[in-house]
Amino acid sequence: MTTAPDAHRPAGRPRQAILSHERILAAAFELADVKGGDFTLAALARNLEVRPSALHHYFAGKDELIAGMRGQLTRRVGDHGFESRPWHVAIADWARAYRDTFGAHPGIIAALATMPVDDEPESIIDYERIAAAMRRDGYPERRIVPAIVAIESFVIGSALDSLAPADNLRPVDNSVLAPHLTRAEERAREHADELNTTVTVETFEFGLAALIAGLMAAGAQD
Amino acid sequence: MTTAPDAHRPAGRPRQAILSHERILAAAFELADVKGGDFTLAALARNLEVRPSALHHYFAGKDELIAGMRGQLTRRVGDHGFESRPWHVAIADWARAYRDTFGAHPGIIAALATMPVDDEPESIIDYERIAAAMRRDGYPERRIVPAIVAIESFVIGSALDSLAPADNLRPVDNSVLAPHLTRAEERAREHADELNTTVTVETFEFGLAALIAGLMAAGAQD
Protein backbone atom coordinates (compact mmCIF):
# COMPACT_ATOMS: atom_id res chain seq x y z
CA MET A 1 0.00 0.00 0.00
CA THR A 2 1.55 3.28 -1.08
CA THR A 3 0.11 6.56 -0.02
CA ALA A 4 -1.53 9.06 -2.29
CA PRO A 5 0.74 11.26 -4.37
CA ASP A 6 0.91 14.15 -1.95
CA ALA A 7 4.19 15.53 -3.26
CA HIS A 8 1.94 16.77 -6.01
CA ARG A 9 3.28 16.23 -9.42
CA PRO A 10 2.51 19.28 -11.54
CA ALA A 11 0.07 18.88 -14.38
CA GLY A 12 1.50 18.35 -17.82
CA ARG A 13 3.61 15.69 -19.39
CA PRO A 14 6.40 14.45 -17.11
CA ARG A 15 9.96 14.65 -18.45
CA GLN A 16 10.14 10.89 -18.37
CA ALA A 17 7.18 8.54 -18.63
CA ILE A 18 6.09 7.23 -15.25
CA LEU A 19 3.85 4.46 -16.46
CA SER A 20 4.16 1.63 -18.93
CA HIS A 21 2.13 -1.46 -19.73
CA GLU A 22 4.62 -3.54 -17.77
CA ARG A 23 4.61 -1.34 -14.70
CA ILE A 24 0.83 -1.19 -14.64
CA LEU A 25 0.45 -4.93 -15.08
CA ALA A 26 3.03 -5.62 -12.37
CA ALA A 27 1.18 -3.35 -9.94
CA ALA A 28 -2.11 -4.91 -10.99
CA PHE A 29 -0.88 -8.40 -10.10
CA GLU A 30 0.47 -7.13 -6.81
CA LEU A 31 -2.96 -5.74 -6.08
CA ALA A 32 -4.65 -8.97 -7.13
CA ASP A 33 -2.47 -10.95 -4.76
CA VAL A 34 -4.23 -9.46 -1.78
CA LYS A 35 -7.19 -11.70 -1.18
CA GLY A 36 -9.89 -9.43 0.12
CA GLY A 37 -8.55 -6.31 -1.57
CA ASP A 38 -11.03 -4.91 -3.99
CA PHE A 39 -9.46 -4.78 -7.37
CA THR A 40 -10.22 -1.23 -8.52
CA LEU A 41 -8.53 1.12 -10.91
CA ALA A 42 -8.55 3.74 -8.18
CA ALA A 43 -6.55 1.50 -5.84
CA LEU A 44 -4.22 0.59 -8.68
CA ALA A 45 -3.65 4.26 -9.45
CA ARG A 46 -2.92 4.95 -5.79
CA ASN A 47 -0.28 2.24 -5.69
CA LEU A 48 1.30 3.68 -8.81
CA GLU A 49 1.11 7.20 -7.37
CA VAL A 50 -0.87 8.36 -10.32
CA ARG A 51 -4.38 9.63 -11.04
CA PRO A 52 -6.89 7.00 -12.24
CA SER A 53 -7.36 8.75 -15.55
CA ALA A 54 -3.69 8.25 -16.38
CA LEU A 55 -4.29 4.51 -16.68
CA HIS A 56 -6.66 5.03 -19.57
CA HIS A 57 -3.71 6.09 -21.65
CA TYR A 58 -2.40 2.54 -21.59
CA PHE A 59 -5.53 0.44 -21.25
CA ALA A 60 -8.83 1.55 -22.71
CA GLY A 61 -10.67 0.39 -19.64
CA LYS A 62 -10.77 -2.11 -16.82
CA ASP A 63 -11.76 -4.94 -19.12
CA GLU A 64 -8.76 -4.38 -21.33
CA LEU A 65 -6.48 -4.31 -18.31
CA ILE A 66 -7.86 -7.63 -17.11
CA ALA A 67 -7.48 -9.08 -20.59
CA GLY A 68 -3.85 -7.98 -20.51
CA MET A 69 -3.38 -9.67 -17.17
CA ARG A 70 -4.82 -12.90 -18.43
CA GLY A 71 -2.67 -12.82 -21.51
CA GLN A 72 0.41 -12.52 -19.35
CA LEU A 73 -0.75 -15.31 -17.05
CA THR A 74 -1.45 -17.61 -19.97
CA ARG A 75 2.04 -16.99 -21.29
CA ARG A 76 3.41 -17.78 -17.84
CA VAL A 77 1.68 -21.16 -17.84
CA GLY A 78 3.92 -21.97 -20.75
CA ASP A 79 4.71 -25.08 -22.68
CA HIS A 80 4.94 -28.40 -20.90
CA GLY A 81 6.53 -30.72 -23.38
CA PHE A 82 3.50 -31.57 -25.47
CA GLU A 83 5.78 -32.15 -28.43
CA SER A 84 8.01 -34.69 -26.69
CA ARG A 85 5.66 -36.41 -24.28
CA PRO A 86 2.29 -38.19 -24.46
CA TRP A 87 -0.56 -35.71 -24.12
CA HIS A 88 -1.89 -37.24 -20.92
CA VAL A 89 1.46 -36.78 -19.22
CA ALA A 90 2.09 -33.25 -20.42
CA ILE A 91 -1.43 -32.11 -19.70
CA ALA A 92 -1.12 -33.00 -16.02
CA ASP A 93 1.80 -30.59 -15.71
CA TRP A 94 -0.06 -28.04 -17.77
CA ALA A 95 -3.14 -28.25 -15.55
CA ARG A 96 -1.00 -27.93 -12.42
CA ALA A 97 0.81 -24.87 -13.77
CA TYR A 98 -2.47 -23.40 -14.94
CA ARG A 99 -4.04 -23.75 -11.52
CA ASP A 100 -0.97 -22.45 -9.68
CA THR A 101 -0.57 -19.47 -11.96
CA PHE A 102 -4.17 -18.37 -11.79
CA GLY A 103 -4.57 -19.39 -8.17
CA ALA A 104 -1.67 -17.12 -7.19
CA HIS A 105 -3.89 -14.09 -7.75
CA PRO A 106 -7.07 -14.77 -5.84
CA GLY A 107 -8.26 -11.20 -6.15
CA ILE A 108 -8.65 -11.53 -9.88
CA ILE A 109 -9.61 -15.15 -10.62
CA ALA A 110 -13.30 -14.37 -10.64
CA ALA A 111 -12.87 -11.59 -13.18
CA LEU A 112 -10.54 -13.74 -15.23
CA ALA A 113 -12.92 -16.66 -15.19
CA THR A 114 -15.91 -14.50 -15.97
CA MET A 115 -14.66 -12.40 -18.83
CA PRO A 116 -14.95 -14.40 -22.04
CA VAL A 117 -11.74 -15.43 -23.76
CA ASP A 118 -12.79 -14.34 -27.20
CA ASP A 119 -9.88 -15.55 -29.19
CA GLU A 120 -6.98 -14.54 -27.09
CA PRO A 121 -3.91 -15.40 -29.17
CA GLU A 122 -2.09 -16.86 -26.17
CA SER A 123 -4.91 -19.27 -25.40
CA ILE A 124 -5.32 -20.30 -29.02
CA ILE A 125 -1.64 -21.17 -29.23
CA ASP A 126 -1.96 -23.21 -26.04
CA TYR A 127 -4.97 -25.11 -27.30
CA GLU A 128 -3.42 -25.75 -30.68
CA ARG A 129 -0.36 -27.32 -29.07
CA ILE A 130 -2.51 -29.60 -26.96
CA ALA A 131 -4.82 -30.50 -29.82
CA ALA A 132 -1.85 -31.42 -32.04
CA ALA A 133 -0.41 -33.70 -29.35
CA MET A 134 -3.73 -35.44 -28.78
CA ARG A 135 -4.22 -36.05 -32.47
CA ARG A 136 -0.67 -37.37 -32.75
CA ASP A 137 -1.38 -39.81 -29.92
CA GLY A 138 -4.48 -41.10 -31.65
CA TYR A 139 -7.12 -39.47 -29.52
CA PRO A 140 -10.46 -39.38 -31.38
CA GLU A 141 -10.73 -36.00 -33.04
CA ARG A 142 -14.29 -35.22 -32.07
CA ARG A 143 -13.28 -35.72 -28.41
CA ILE A 144 -10.24 -33.46 -28.41
CA VAL A 145 -11.94 -30.15 -27.75
CA PRO A 146 -14.41 -31.58 -25.21
CA ALA A 147 -11.49 -33.16 -23.35
CA ILE A 148 -9.54 -29.90 -23.25
CA VAL A 149 -12.60 -27.97 -22.15
CA ALA A 150 -13.27 -30.54 -19.42
CA ILE A 151 -9.79 -30.17 -17.98
CA GLU A 152 -9.91 -26.42 -18.20
CA SER A 153 -13.30 -26.29 -16.51
CA PHE A 154 -11.98 -28.49 -13.74
CA VAL A 155 -8.91 -26.31 -13.31
CA ILE A 156 -10.87 -23.06 -13.23
CA GLY A 157 -13.40 -24.55 -10.83
CA SER A 158 -10.60 -25.80 -8.60
CA ALA A 159 -8.93 -22.40 -8.58
CA LEU A 160 -12.19 -20.80 -7.51
CA ASP A 161 -12.78 -23.47 -4.90
CA SER A 162 -9.43 -22.71 -3.34
CA LEU A 163 -10.77 -19.24 -2.55
CA ALA A 164 -13.08 -20.72 0.04
CA PRO A 165 -11.82 -20.60 3.61
CA ALA A 166 -9.75 -23.61 4.61
CA ASP A 167 -11.70 -26.47 6.17
CA ASN A 168 -9.84 -26.18 9.42
CA LEU A 169 -11.04 -22.63 9.79
CA ARG A 170 -14.65 -23.68 9.74
CA PRO A 171 -16.39 -21.96 12.58
CA VAL A 172 -19.33 -24.34 12.73
CA ASP A 173 -19.24 -27.93 13.86
CA ASN A 174 -21.30 -30.10 11.53
CA SER A 175 -20.54 -33.42 13.18
CA VAL A 176 -24.13 -33.82 14.39
CA LEU A 177 -25.90 -32.48 11.33
CA ALA A 178 -23.57 -34.16 8.86
CA PRO A 179 -21.78 -37.11 10.46
CA HIS A 180 -20.75 -38.87 7.26
CA LEU A 181 -19.39 -35.69 5.76
CA THR A 182 -17.48 -34.79 8.91
CA ARG A 183 -15.95 -38.24 9.12
CA ALA A 184 -14.99 -38.21 5.46
CA GLU A 185 -13.35 -34.82 5.91
CA GLU A 186 -11.30 -36.15 8.78
CA ARG A 187 -10.13 -39.11 6.73
CA ALA A 188 -9.16 -36.85 3.86
CA ARG A 189 -7.19 -34.65 6.24
CA GLU A 190 -5.40 -37.62 7.79
CA HIS A 191 -4.51 -38.89 4.36
CA ALA A 192 -3.13 -35.53 3.29
CA ASP A 193 -1.08 -35.37 6.49
CA GLU A 194 0.38 -38.81 5.79
CA LEU A 195 1.41 -37.69 2.31
CA ASN A 196 2.88 -34.55 3.85
CA THR A 197 0.74 -32.30 1.68
CA THR A 198 -2.33 -30.12 2.05
CA VAL A 199 -5.92 -31.22 1.61
CA THR A 200 -6.35 -28.69 -1.18
CA VAL A 201 -3.40 -29.98 -3.18
CA GLU A 202 -4.21 -33.64 -2.61
CA THR A 203 -7.83 -33.06 -3.57
CA PHE A 204 -6.80 -31.33 -6.77
CA GLU A 205 -4.31 -34.05 -7.66
CA PHE A 206 -6.80 -36.81 -7.03
CA GLY A 207 -9.48 -35.16 -9.14
CA LEU A 208 -7.08 -34.31 -11.94
CA ALA A 209 -5.70 -37.86 -12.13
CA ALA A 210 -9.22 -39.27 -12.16
CA LEU A 211 -10.37 -36.90 -14.87
CA ILE A 212 -7.39 -37.57 -17.13
CA ALA A 213 -7.73 -41.32 -16.64
CA GLY A 214 -11.42 -41.08 -17.43
CA LEU A 215 -10.75 -39.05 -20.56
CA MET A 216 -8.17 -41.55 -21.74
CA ALA A 217 -10.50 -44.48 -21.21
CA ALA A 218 -13.34 -42.67 -22.99
CA GLY A 219 -11.05 -41.90 -25.90
CA ALA A 220 -9.70 -45.44 -26.17
CA GLN A 221 -13.12 -47.07 -26.51
CA ASP A 222 -14.26 -44.67 -29.17
CA MET B 1 -37.05 -3.36 -16.94
CA THR B 2 -39.49 -1.24 -15.01
CA THR B 3 -39.19 2.50 -14.88
CA ALA B 4 -38.26 4.53 -11.85
CA PRO B 5 -40.96 5.12 -9.27
CA ASP B 6 -42.16 8.45 -10.63
CA ALA B 7 -45.63 8.23 -9.11
CA HIS B 8 -43.73 9.14 -5.96
CA ARG B 9 -44.64 7.12 -3.00
CA PRO B 10 -44.76 9.38 0.03
CA ALA B 11 -42.17 8.86 2.73
CA GLY B 12 -43.18 6.83 5.74
CA ARG B 13 -44.28 3.29 6.23
CA PRO B 14 -46.65 2.07 3.53
CA ARG B 15 -50.02 0.69 4.66
CA GLN B 16 -49.01 -2.69 3.34
CA ALA B 17 -45.46 -3.96 2.98
CA ILE B 18 -44.21 -3.69 -0.57
CA LEU B 19 -41.15 -5.85 -0.22
CA SER B 20 -40.43 -9.28 1.18
CA HIS B 21 -37.50 -11.65 1.03
CA GLU B 22 -39.30 -13.65 -1.63
CA ARG B 23 -40.15 -10.68 -3.82
CA ILE B 24 -36.60 -9.35 -3.60
CA LEU B 25 -35.05 -12.71 -4.41
CA ALA B 26 -37.42 -13.24 -7.32
CA ALA B 27 -36.52 -9.84 -8.78
CA ALA B 28 -32.85 -10.55 -8.12
CA PHE B 29 -32.98 -13.75 -10.16
CA GLU B 30 -34.83 -11.97 -12.93
CA LEU B 31 -32.04 -9.39 -12.96
CA ALA B 32 -29.37 -12.11 -12.94
CA ASP B 33 -30.96 -13.76 -15.97
CA VAL B 34 -29.90 -10.90 -18.17
CA LYS B 35 -26.43 -11.78 -19.31
CA GLY B 36 -24.66 -8.46 -19.65
CA GLY B 37 -26.83 -6.66 -17.12
CA ASP B 38 -24.79 -5.42 -14.21
CA PHE B 39 -26.14 -6.93 -11.07
CA THR B 40 -26.45 -3.90 -8.78
CA LEU B 41 -28.66 -3.11 -5.83
CA ALA B 42 -29.60 0.10 -7.56
CA ALA B 43 -30.91 -1.76 -10.61
CA LEU B 44 -32.69 -4.22 -8.37
CA ALA B 45 -34.35 -1.37 -6.47
CA ARG B 46 -35.45 0.21 -9.74
CA ASN B 47 -37.11 -3.00 -10.87
CA LEU B 48 -38.89 -3.24 -7.54
CA GLU B 49 -39.89 0.43 -7.74
CA VAL B 50 -38.22 1.12 -4.47
CA ARG B 51 -35.25 3.11 -3.16
CA PRO B 52 -32.00 1.15 -2.76
CA SER B 53 -31.91 1.78 0.96
CA ALA B 54 -35.19 -0.08 1.37
CA LEU B 55 -33.45 -3.33 0.46
CA HIS B 56 -31.20 -3.09 3.49
CA HIS B 57 -34.23 -3.73 5.65
CA TYR B 58 -34.36 -7.28 4.34
CA PHE B 59 -30.75 -8.06 3.50
CA ALA B 60 -27.88 -6.55 5.43
CA GLY B 61 -25.94 -5.98 2.24
CA LYS B 62 -25.21 -7.24 -1.21
CA ASP B 63 -23.26 -10.23 0.07
CA GLU B 64 -26.15 -11.39 2.17
CA LEU B 65 -28.50 -11.06 -0.78
CA ILE B 66 -26.22 -13.18 -2.92
CA ALA B 67 -25.94 -15.73 -0.14
CA GLY B 68 -29.73 -15.86 -0.06
CA MET B 69 -29.83 -16.42 -3.79
CA ARG B 70 -27.38 -19.26 -3.59
CA GLY B 71 -29.28 -20.88 -0.77
CA GLN B 72 -32.42 -20.87 -2.88
CA LEU B 73 -30.56 -22.22 -5.91
CA THR B 74 -29.02 -25.01 -3.87
CA ARG B 75 -32.44 -26.00 -2.61
CA ARG B 76 -33.69 -25.97 -6.19
CA VAL B 77 -31.00 -28.45 -7.22
CA GLY B 78 -32.70 -30.83 -4.88
CA ASP B 79 -32.35 -34.51 -4.12
CA HIS B 80 -31.63 -36.93 -6.89
CA GLY B 81 -32.27 -40.33 -5.43
CA PHE B 82 -29.02 -40.82 -3.56
CA GLU B 83 -30.84 -43.06 -1.09
CA SER B 84 -32.25 -45.41 -3.68
CA ARG B 85 -29.62 -45.41 -6.40
CA PRO B 86 -25.85 -46.00 -6.65
CA TRP B 87 -23.94 -42.78 -5.97
CA HIS B 88 -22.38 -42.66 -9.41
CA VAL B 89 -25.78 -42.77 -11.06
CA ALA B 90 -27.44 -40.22 -8.80
CA ILE B 91 -24.50 -37.84 -8.91
CA ALA B 92 -24.70 -37.52 -12.68
CA ASP B 93 -28.24 -36.19 -12.34
CA TRP B 94 -27.19 -34.01 -9.46
CA ALA B 95 -24.32 -32.49 -11.45
CA ARG B 96 -26.62 -31.86 -14.40
CA ALA B 97 -29.22 -30.14 -12.23
CA TYR B 98 -26.51 -28.20 -10.45
CA ARG B 99 -25.11 -26.87 -13.68
CA ASP B 100 -28.50 -26.08 -15.18
CA THR B 101 -29.71 -24.32 -12.08
CA PHE B 102 -26.64 -22.14 -11.69
CA GLY B 103 -26.14 -21.72 -15.41
CA ALA B 104 -29.65 -20.29 -15.75
CA HIS B 105 -28.48 -17.09 -14.08
CA PRO B 106 -25.33 -16.07 -15.92
CA GLY B 107 -25.29 -12.62 -14.39
CA ILE B 108 -24.63 -14.00 -10.97
CA ILE B 109 -22.56 -17.18 -11.40
CA ALA B 110 -19.31 -15.34 -10.92
CA ALA B 111 -20.45 -13.82 -7.65
CA LEU B 112 -21.87 -17.16 -6.54
CA ALA B 113 -18.70 -18.99 -7.40
CA THR B 114 -16.49 -16.38 -5.80
CA MET B 115 -18.19 -15.84 -2.48
CA PRO B 116 -17.10 -18.59 -0.10
CA VAL B 117 -19.74 -21.08 1.00
CA ASP B 118 -18.90 -20.93 4.66
CA ASP B 119 -21.16 -23.59 5.95
CA GLU B 120 -24.33 -22.90 4.17
CA PRO B 121 -26.86 -25.30 5.64
CA GLU B 122 -28.31 -26.17 2.25
CA SER B 123 -24.92 -27.19 0.89
CA ILE B 124 -24.02 -29.17 3.98
CA ILE B 125 -27.23 -31.17 3.70
CA ASP B 126 -26.45 -31.83 0.05
CA TYR B 127 -22.93 -33.00 0.75
CA GLU B 128 -24.01 -35.17 3.64
CA ARG B 129 -26.52 -36.99 1.45
CA ILE B 130 -23.88 -37.66 -1.16
CA ALA B 131 -21.23 -38.68 1.36
CA ALA B 132 -23.61 -41.15 2.97
CA ALA B 133 -24.43 -42.75 -0.38
CA MET B 134 -20.76 -43.07 -1.32
CA ARG B 135 -19.90 -44.67 1.98
CA ARG B 136 -22.82 -47.07 1.64
CA ASP B 137 -21.56 -48.08 -1.81
CA GLY B 138 -18.11 -48.81 -0.44
CA TYR B 139 -16.24 -45.82 -1.75
CA PRO B 140 -13.01 -45.31 0.22
CA GLU B 141 -13.73 -42.77 2.92
CA ARG B 142 -10.66 -40.64 2.44
CA ARG B 143 -11.64 -40.18 -1.22
CA ILE B 144 -15.24 -39.14 -0.65
CA VAL B 145 -14.71 -35.43 -0.10
CA PRO B 146 -12.07 -35.11 -2.82
CA ALA B 147 -14.43 -36.82 -5.25
CA ILE B 148 -17.32 -34.51 -4.39
CA VAL B 149 -15.08 -31.45 -4.62
CA ALA B 150 -13.79 -32.62 -7.99
CA ILE B 151 -17.28 -32.91 -9.43
CA GLU B 152 -18.35 -29.61 -7.97
CA SER B 153 -15.25 -27.87 -9.35
CA PHE B 154 -15.97 -29.34 -12.74
CA VAL B 155 -19.59 -28.21 -12.61
CA ILE B 156 -18.76 -24.68 -11.51
CA GLY B 157 -16.03 -24.42 -14.11
CA SER B 158 -18.41 -25.67 -16.78
CA ALA B 159 -21.06 -23.17 -15.77
CA LEU B 160 -18.52 -20.37 -16.07
CA ASP B 161 -17.27 -21.70 -19.36
CA SER B 162 -20.77 -21.55 -20.79
CA LEU B 163 -20.63 -17.79 -20.33
CA ALA B 164 -18.12 -17.53 -23.13
CA PRO B 165 -19.56 -16.68 -26.53
CA ALA B 166 -20.60 -19.69 -28.55
CA ASP B 167 -17.95 -21.10 -30.86
CA ASN B 168 -19.96 -20.39 -33.94
CA LEU B 169 -19.97 -16.72 -33.09
CA ARG B 170 -16.21 -16.51 -33.18
CA PRO B 171 -15.28 -13.48 -35.21
CA VAL B 172 -11.75 -14.59 -35.97
CA ASP B 173 -10.75 -17.45 -38.22
CA ASN B 174 -7.99 -19.50 -36.63
CA SER B 175 -7.75 -22.16 -39.28
CA VAL B 176 -4.30 -21.01 -40.36
CA LEU B 177 -2.87 -20.25 -36.95
CA ALA B 178 -4.42 -23.28 -35.30
CA PRO B 179 -5.29 -25.94 -37.86
CA HIS B 180 -5.54 -28.89 -35.48
CA LEU B 181 -7.74 -26.97 -33.09
CA THR B 182 -10.00 -25.75 -35.87
CA ARG B 183 -10.37 -29.23 -37.31
CA ALA B 184 -11.09 -30.71 -33.88
CA GLU B 185 -13.75 -28.06 -33.28
CA GLU B 186 -15.42 -28.95 -36.55
CA ARG B 187 -15.48 -32.63 -35.65
CA ALA B 188 -16.97 -31.86 -32.26
CA ARG B 189 -19.66 -29.73 -33.87
CA GLU B 190 -20.49 -32.42 -36.42
CA HIS B 191 -20.76 -34.97 -33.66
CA ALA B 192 -23.06 -32.75 -31.63
CA ASP B 193 -25.22 -32.21 -34.68
CA GLU B 194 -25.48 -35.97 -35.25
CA LEU B 195 -26.62 -36.43 -31.68
CA ASN B 196 -29.08 -33.60 -32.16
CA THR B 197 -27.67 -31.65 -29.26
CA THR B 198 -25.47 -28.61 -28.71
CA VAL B 199 -21.70 -28.60 -28.45
CA THR B 200 -21.93 -27.13 -24.96
CA VAL B 201 -24.20 -29.87 -23.66
CA GLU B 202 -22.32 -32.69 -25.36
CA THR B 203 -19.01 -31.35 -24.06
CA PHE B 204 -20.36 -31.19 -20.53
CA GLU B 205 -21.82 -34.70 -20.73
CA PHE B 206 -18.62 -36.17 -22.10
CA GLY B 207 -16.49 -34.55 -19.42
CA LEU B 208 -18.88 -35.47 -16.65
CA ALA B 209 -19.05 -39.11 -17.70
CA ALA B 210 -15.26 -39.28 -17.96
CA LEU B 211 -14.79 -37.69 -14.54
CA ILE B 212 -17.27 -39.97 -12.80
CA ALA B 213 -15.79 -43.04 -14.50
CA GLY B 214 -12.32 -41.92 -13.46
CA LEU B 215 -13.43 -41.35 -9.88
CA MET B 216 -15.02 -44.80 -9.73
CA ALA B 217 -11.91 -46.48 -11.07
CA ALA B 218 -9.69 -44.57 -8.64
CA GLY B 219 -11.95 -45.57 -5.77
CA ALA B 220 -12.09 -49.21 -6.75
CA GLN B 221 -8.32 -49.69 -6.80
CA ASP B 222 -7.84 -48.05 -3.44
Place this chain on the structure above:
DNA sequence: ACCTGAACACCGTTCAAGT
Protein backbone atom coordinates in the same frame (compact mmCIF):
# COMPACT_ATOMS: atom_id res chain seq x y z
C1' DA C 1 2.81 11.93 -25.91
C1' DC C 2 1.71 11.70 -21.02
C1' DC C 3 0.07 13.31 -17.06
C1' DT C 4 -3.28 16.26 -13.83
C1' DG C 5 -7.70 18.04 -12.57
C1' DA C 6 -12.39 18.64 -12.93
C1' DA C 7 -16.66 16.66 -14.11
C1' DC C 8 -20.21 13.03 -14.84
C1' DA C 9 -23.05 9.26 -13.94
C1' DC C 10 -22.98 5.84 -11.35
C1' DC C 11 -22.22 2.55 -7.02
C1' DG C 12 -23.26 0.44 -1.75
C1' DT C 13 -24.30 1.76 2.78
C1' DT C 14 -25.83 4.57 6.75
C1' DC C 15 -29.11 7.03 9.10
C1' DA C 16 -32.56 10.51 10.27
C1' DA C 17 -37.25 11.44 9.34
C1' DG C 18 -41.95 10.27 8.24
C1' DT C 19 -46.16 7.27 8.90
Place this chain on the structure above:
DNA sequence: ACCTGAACACCGTTCAAGT
Protein backbone atom coordinates in the same frame (compact mmCIF):
# COMPACT_ATOMS: atom_id res chain seq x y z
C1' DA D 1 -42.02 -1.92 11.22
C1' DC D 2 -41.16 -0.19 6.59
C1' DC D 3 -40.33 3.04 3.47
C1' DT D 4 -38.20 7.76 1.58
C1' DG D 5 -34.66 11.17 1.24
C1' DA D 6 -30.37 13.05 2.04
C1' DA D 7 -25.63 12.23 2.75
C1' DC D 8 -21.10 9.87 2.44
C1' DA D 9 -17.27 7.71 0.51
C1' DC D 10 -16.41 5.49 -3.07
C1' DC D 11 -16.33 3.75 -8.27
C1' DG D 12 -14.98 3.93 -13.87
C1' DT D 13 -14.67 6.93 -17.64
C1' DT D 14 -14.32 11.21 -20.40
C1' DC D 15 -12.11 15.20 -21.64
C1' DA D 16 -9.99 19.77 -21.43
C1' DA D 17 -5.78 21.75 -20.01
C1' DG D 18 -0.90 21.80 -19.11
C1' DT D 19 4.00 20.69 -20.50
